[in-house]
Structures are given as structure tokens and as C-alpha cells.
Amino acid sequence: MPIEIKTGDITKEKSCAIVNAANSSLMGGGGVDGAIHRAGGPEILKECEEIRRTKYPDGLPTGEAVATTAGEMPSKYVIHTVGPIWGRCGDECDELLASAYRNSLEVALKLGCDSIVFPAISTGVYGFPADRAAKIAYGTVKEFLKEHPNMRVTFIFHSDESRRVFEEANGLTGSY
Numbered sequence: 366m367p368i369e370i371k372t373g374d375i376t377k378e379k380s381c382a383i384v385n386a387a388n389s390s391l392m393g394g395g396g397v398d399g400a401i402h403r404a405g406g407p408e409i410l411k412e413c414e415e416i417r418r419t420k421y422p423d424g425l426p427t428g429e430a431v432a433t434t435a436g437e438m439p440s441k442y443v444i445h446t447v448g449p450i451w452g453r454c455g456d457e458c459d460e461l462l463a464s465a466y467r468n469s470l471e472v473a474l475k476l477g478c479d480s481i482v483f484p485a486i487s488t489g490v491y492g493f494p495a496d497r498a499a500k501i502a503y504g505t506v507k508e509f510l511k512e513h514p515n516m517r518v519t520f521i522f523h524s525d526e527s528r529r530v531f532e533e534a535n536g537l538t539g540s541y
Contacts, residue, residue: 367517368506370537372528375521376404379439381478382432384469386486387445389424391417391431397484401443405436409443427454428464430472442476444469448487451494459501462487466505470516480517485527495527499534 375383375397386397391413393402402409412433417424425431430446446469449461465486473481483502487493506518522528531537 367514368503368510369517369519370528370532371519371521372523372525373521374400374523375482375484376400376438378482378519378521380480380482380517380519381440382442382444382469382473382476382480383435383438383440383482384430384484384486385443385445386484386489386491387425387447389426389447391421391425391445396489401438405434405438405443408436409433413445428461428468430465430468432472432476440482442473442478444472444481446486448491448493451487451492458493459497462493462498462501463505466502467509470506470509470513470518473516474513479515480519482519482521485520485522485531488527495530496534499531503531503535503537 385401388394388398393399416431425447427447427449430444432442432444435441435443446465448465449458454461488495488498510516
């Protein structure tokens with residue numbers, strides 16, 4: 366399975382699509398969301414405003430995904446998805462997080478992408494436990510790749526420590 370795990374800056378990745386761990390407003394924010402909006406420039410916000418105006422006037426629901434241009438970044442698209450906020454999602458937390466990954470992959474497929482880069486969705490200010498999120502993310506992607514083996518998936522982390530948590534949670538050492 367073509368899965369890569371690394372430390373780096375998602376805004377510098379040259380991939381068909383990068384995933385934005387967005388908030389439901391789609392108007393930018395902190396963390397990965399703010400970094401993507403800053404690096405991509407005003408075109409991303411303009412497209413997000415249009416999505417809000419035409420498709421999701423109340424905001425993008427948790428677990429759903431939509432695409433915009435990547436603006437000034439080297440990728441072609443940004444796929445915006447909203448992960449669950451830990452402590453507010455009850456018994457649905459795990460499924461909502463899996464849906465965010467699965468729906469992002471489905472959007473990438475519809476766009477004709479053969480590569481996608483994910484951050485650690487919901488593990489920052491949304492408070493999802495990183496080891497639990499790692500298992501859900503990796504399991505969801507592995508399942509998707511059984512049906513779509515030509516898609517290359519990268520998980521990128523802002524620190525070596527975050528990457529290590531992901532690898533340990535999934536029992537990964539060496540190649541995957």
C-alpha cells in the first residue's frame with residue numbers, strides 16, 4: 366500500500382490534494398487551517414465563501430469534505446474537512462473522524478487525484494486523543510486503499526513527536 370508517514374509542512378507538499386483540518390465556517394482559523402489559508406492566498410477563502418453561500422450556508426458538517434483550489438501552494442486542490450471536537454461528539458466521535466478521512470478520500474477520487482496528504486485531523490485544538498485518532502486514520506485509509514490501490518496517501522506531522530505517536534499507535538516500524 367502506498368502510504369508515507371513523515372514530518373513536514375503540509376503547505377509545501379506537491380500533491381494532487383492536501384487536506385485541511387478545517388472548522389465548519391470554512392473561513393480559516395488556527396493551526397493547519399490558518400496555515401493553509403495564509404499559504405494558499407485569497408483564492409481559497411473566495412471559493413470557501415462561495416461554498417458557504419451555495420451549498421453549506423450553516424457551515425460544513427462534521428465528517429463532510431469539500432474541495433477548493435490550492436491557490437499559491439504547489440498542490441492542485443485543498444480538500445477541507447471538519448473533524449469532531451472531542452468531548453462534544455459523544456459515541457459518534459470515532460465514526461465522525463473516520464468519515465472525515467473517508468469523505469476526503471472520496472472527494473480526491475472524484476477530482477481524479479492519485480495523491481493526497483493528510484494532517485492529524487482533530488488532534489490539535491479539537492482535543493481528539495492522538496493515539497486513538499491515529500488508529501482511526503490509518504485504519505480508514507488502509508481500508509480505502511484496498512479498493513483504490515493506486516492512490517498515494519501521505520500522513521504529515523508538524524513534529525517528530527506527533528509522527529512517533531502515530532507510528533507507535535499503529536505498530537509501524539520501518540516500511541508500511
